Amino acid sequence: MHAATLTRFGKMRMAVDPRSEAGRRLRDIAAGCPSPGNAVGTVLLRNVSVSFVSDHSLAVVSDVSLMIRPGEFVTFLGPSGCGKTTLLNVIGGMLLPTVGEVSIDGVPVTAPTPVCNVVFQQHSLFEWMRVADNVAFGPRALGHPDPRGEAMRFLRLVGLEDYAEVYPFTLSGGMQQRVAIARALATAPSVLLMDEPFGALDAQTRSIMQEELLKLRHSVAPTVIFVTHDVDEALLLSDRIFVMRAAPGGLKEEIAVDADLRRSDDPMRNESYHELRQRILAQIREETLKVFNRPDGGR
Amino acid sequence: MHRPAYFRLIVSLSWLLLSLLLPLVVWEFAARKIANPVLLPEPELVAASMMELFSDGSLMDDILASLQRVFTGFFIASAVAIPSALLMAYFLPLRRLFLPLVTVLRPIPPIAWIPLAILWFGLGNKPSYFITALAAFFPIFLNAFAGGIDVQPRHIHAARFLGAGRWLMVRHIYLMSALPSVWTGLRIGLGQSWMAVVTAELIAAQSGLGYMIQANRINLETQHVLTGMIVIGVLGALMTTGLGWCEKLILPWKYQRQ
Numbered sequence: 307m308h309a310a311t312l313t314r315f316g317k318m319r320m321a322v323d324p325r326s327e328a329g330r331r332l333r334d335i336a337a338g339c340p341s342p343g344n345a346v347g348t349v350l351l352r353n354v355s356v357s358f359v360s361d362h363s364l365a366v367v368s369d370v371s372l373m374i375r376p377g378e379f380v381t382f383l384g385p386s387g388c389g390k391t392t393l394l395n396v397i398g399g400m401l402l403p404t405v406g407e408v409s410i411d412g413v414p415v416t417a418p419t420p421v422c423n424v425v426f427q428q429h430s431l432f433e434w435m436r437v438a439d440n441v442a443f444g445p446r447a448l449g450h451p452d453p454r455g456e457a458m459r460f461l462r463l464v465g466l467e468d469y470a471e472v473y474p475f476t477l478s479g480g481m482q483q484r485v486a487i488a489r490a491l492a493t494a495p496s497v498l499l500m501d502e503p504f505g506a507l508d509a510q511t512r513s514i515m516q517e518e519l520l521k522l523r524h525s526v527a528p529t530v531i532f533v534t535h536d537v538d539e540a541l542l543l544s545d546r547i548f549v550m551r552a553a554p555g556g557l558k559e560e561i562a563v564d565a566d567l568r569r570s571d572d573p574m575r576n577e578s579y580h581e582l583r584q585r586i587l588a589q590i591r592e593e594t595l596k597v598f599n600r601p602d603g604g605r
Numbered sequence: 606m607h608r609p610a611y612f613r614l615i616v617s618l619s620w621l622l623l624s625l626l627l628p629l630v631v632w633e634f635a636a637r638k639i640a641n642p643v644l645l646p647e648p649e650l651v652a653a654s655m656m657e658l659f660s661d662g663s664l665m666d667d668i669l670a671s672l673q674r675v676f677t678g679f680f681i682a683s684a685v686a687i688p689s690a691l692l693m694a695y696f697l698p699l700r701r702l703f704l705p706l707v708t709v710l711r712p713i714p715p716i717a718w719i720p721l722a723i724l725w726f727g728l729g730n731k732p733s734y735f736i737t738a739l740a741a742f743f744p745i746f747l748n749a750f751a752g753g754i755d756v757q758p759r760h761i762h763a764a765r766f767l768g769a770g771r772w773l774m775v776r777h778i779y780l781m782s783a784l785p786s787v788w789t790g791l792r793i794g795l796g797q798s799w800m801a802v803v804t805a806e807l808i809a810a811q812s813g814l815g816y817m818i819q820a821n822r823i824n825l826e827t828q829h830v831l832t833g834m835i836v837i838g839v840l841g842a843l844m845t846t847g848l849g850w851c852e853k854l855i856l857p858w859k860y861q862r863q
């Protein structure tokens with residue numbers, strides 16, 4: 307039944323076949339047993355450059371190569387306009403790189419497919435659908451036998467099962483983001499892209515959302531690629547942080563975050579945490595200053 | 606602060622009554638001052654005319670004739686305008702081919718089409734269908750087009766990530782994104798159509814409220830003219846209000862659930 311309904315994808319222009327991994331993971335998750343043995347979610351970027359002008363000069367992202375391992379939580383940090391969103395768009399297949407290639411689990415990415423899913427900064431819910439229909443949309447499209455039940459399961463995961471029948475606009479910003487996260491997780495993506503998902507939230511909600519995300523990660527466990535401006539958020543959530551260079555955007559430094567760091571009761575008091583934080587802040591500041599000092603206006 | 610529902614109903618009805626009474630008083634006063642029932646008959650005269658035309662059935666016939674023309678034209682316009690606008694929004698070659706034509710035709714008021722409509726369709730219902738359809742067409746078309754091109758790339762991407770195939774994409778993303786604008790177009794279109802039917806009937810028909818007004822003007826039966834005008838106004842207002850109520854059913858996500 308599953309395979310039959312999933313073949314509807316055959317009609318779509320897709321280089322990544324969602325039948326294989328996404329379909330199987332969906333079944334695994336539906337059965338309540340994410341199988342850790344067959345790790346999926348390896349993201350590979352090879353010499354990726356993006357330029358929005360035709361002669362390929364003025365690259366927004368320039369020559370990025372990196373590999374992200376299954377289940378890893380990776381964060382891109384960097385000054386505004388350095389190309390973080392552009393990089394996420396490329397990884398998700400929303401934008402084709404000018405040069406280079408992206409692959410997920412060995413399959414080149416050329417269009418958005420359910421192998422990935424995205425949580426945008428804000429306003430990406432389908433506002434004409436009730437909350438439960440938003441979350442059920444993915445399972446329904448993928449031919450899940452019980453999309454509604456699946457939606458309720460993920461809504462419970464984000465603590466919003468009581469809001470299943472309301473329209474998104476009646477929810478607060480933080481609740482809408484939780485719905486967006488539930489909707490993204492409900493297709494069991496191998497890779498979850500999150501572009502400043504908590505950017506529009508107040509500090510309190512934000513910190514609660516971060517805790518929720520950490521908790522959720524262990525029950526769903528896709529590879530997460532995260533974008534933020536907030537160094538503390540990055541340190542709290544990530545296994546690895548990439549600080550990005552500005553104009554043209556690229557990787558300036560890679561920082562592995564020790565898992566013990568965020569497990570300590572009050573990481574803010576921790577000496578090495580503080581040191582790391584200062585180092586990252588200094589790097590971002592350096593890049594931000596570059597943006598402002600450049601004679602050609604920052605490109 | 607929170608009053609029971611019947612209390613609020615009484616309050617809003619009182620206001621409505623007052624807002625209707627006020628112009629009536631001014632009218633009465635002006636009519637007595639002018640003292641010429643051909644220029645401005647008193648409200649009592651118009652009320653009597655309304656009773657008379659209702660009881661002999663002629664007013665109802667005219668109303669039905671006009672309504673039938675409006676809804677036929679409106680239906681034709683919707684059936685043509687919505688699909689063509691959406692196709693033009695989604696397919697660039699179609700847009701390039703037809704948008705200039707629409708841009709040029711749009712400023713031509715429906716009334717300017719009446720001579721052609723009579724030449725093509727003679728007198729009777731057909732030219733009125735043509736005119737009412739034409740009047741409704743442009744607001745429906747332009748709004749549907751705007752709705753069509755308004756679909757958010759973010760929603761398209763999100764749906765693709767969620768695995769939507771072509772049919773889900775069209776039905777749940779493209780059409781639903783366009784729906785609020787399409788609805789606005791339909792509302793405006795119906796209003797335009799209602800105004801146009803009167804124009805068309807003034808010239809190109811032998812029944813309907815527009816024709817009735819025209820015939821009574823020639824006979825200097827001003828009270829009948831005013832009756833016709835009031836009926837046009839009230840029916841138009843009812844249509845607008847009715848559509849306003851329907852909106853909560855059609856675009857429920859625009860309204861707070863109580």
Ligand SMILES: Nc1ncnc2c1ncn2[C@@H]1O[C@H](COP(=O)(O)OP(=O)(O)OP(=O)(O)O)[C@@H](O)[C@H]1O
Binds near residue numbers: 385386388390393
């Ligand atoms: N479609 C586009 N056409 C032209 N230039 C673009 C386009 N999209 C992005 N850019 C440029 O690419 C650069 C990087 O944009 P991007 O949105 O990736 O930045 P960002 O790092 O996400 O910034 P922020 O933190 O402010 O969201 C910017 O200079 C922007 O002007």
Ligand SMILES: [Mg+2]
Binds near residue numbers: 390392
């Ligand atoms: Mg961005």
